[in-house]
Amino acid sequence: MSTTIGFYIIDRVLGGPGNGVNLNRDYTEIEISILTKVFERIAQRVQDSWQNNLEIESTLNGIETNPQLLQILSPDDIVVIVMMSVRLGNKLDGTLSICIPGEFLDDVVDRFSPKAARPNKRPDPEKEEIKRRVVLENVCESNLEIEAIFDQFTMQLKEFIQLQPGDVIPLNKPLDDDILVKVNEIPWSTAKLGETKQKKAIKLSHILSNGNEGIQWGKNKTSS
Incomplete structure (x- = not known):
């Protein structure tokens, strides 16, 4: 060894x-x-x-x-x-x-x-x-990285390089719509945005039964 x-x-x-x-x-x-x-x-x-x-x-x-x-x-x-x-x-x-x-x-x-x-x-x-x-x-005892993804979209490079602090980027997803939760980059659950104790939070809605379902959900909900 x-x-x-x-x-x-x-x-x-x-x-x-x-x-x-x-x-x-x-x-x-x-x-x-x-x-x-x-x-x-x-x-x-x-x-x-x-x-x-x-x-x-x-x-x-x-x-x-x-x-x-x-x-x-x-x-x-x-x-x-x-x-x-x-x-x-x-x-x-x-x-x-x-x-x-x-x-x-x-x-x-x-x-x-x-x-x-x-x-x-x-x-x-x-x-x-x-x-x-x-x-x-x-x-x-393992550490997991959890991501809550509200929305995804595409942007042209010329628009990206012109971004400045204070610019507002509109999204196509309603605030009450489900978001995707990933664990170690693997789709795991859907959730709702909210607040608790004056902090942003998410409430789990549905545990995805397998990776394929989660990946399909992510593709359908991603705006472009």
């Missing part, structure tokens, strides 16, 4: 914004302790992800900051290395490599034939509910 990802995780765990993670140094003992706790939880998630196909036990044996010092396998052993590009928070790119011993793959490759690829055990409803809650809790 690249150090940028490690420092980003540490900064976020400690309540930081995840900035300034391009540090050219080794981890401190405290930072190693934080990463250990994080990867112990990741190891448990890896074990859970395999449970419907294969009984495995995933544990964290330790953290090594210098890959050249690892003594897990002999130089002659066959391994499969999976390299992945990781993006965190839409502002950080890093790499993550997973090394899988060939002996492990020899033991499980037959289980992933078209016939054996079907789950050999029913999911545990209680465990599935716990995983669903964990995912939901993590998602609920």
Whole structure:
């Protein structure tokens, strides 16, 4: 794992914004302790992800900051290395490599034939509910950008460059008409304009059932 990802995780765990993670140094003992706790939880998630196909036990044996010092396998052993590009928070790119011993793959490759690829055990409803809650809790901590779009229109470039402070631009949408609410640039709801506690506000009118409905609504209501 690249150090940028490690420092980003540490900064976020400690309540930081995840900035300034391009540090050219080794981890401190405290930072190693934080990463250990994080990867112990990741190891448990890896074990859970395999449970419907294969009984495995995933544990964290330790953290090594210098890959050249690892003594897990002999130089002659066959391994499969999976390299992945990781993006965190839409502002950080890093790499993550997973090394899988060939002996492990020899033991499980037959289980992933078209016939054996079907789950050999029913999911545990209680465990599935716990995983669903964990995912939901993590998602609920995400920040969303919400936009309330009153109207959209086109303007010629020569008119645009002549605009000055104080100019009035008339719109074609009535004040009591529905406006479009977008979440992370995705149409999500219609709403009415209003006020509350001496501040502009919107009152949700209708939650769009899917993205296609919202996109179609936006196109129909956009004036040109």
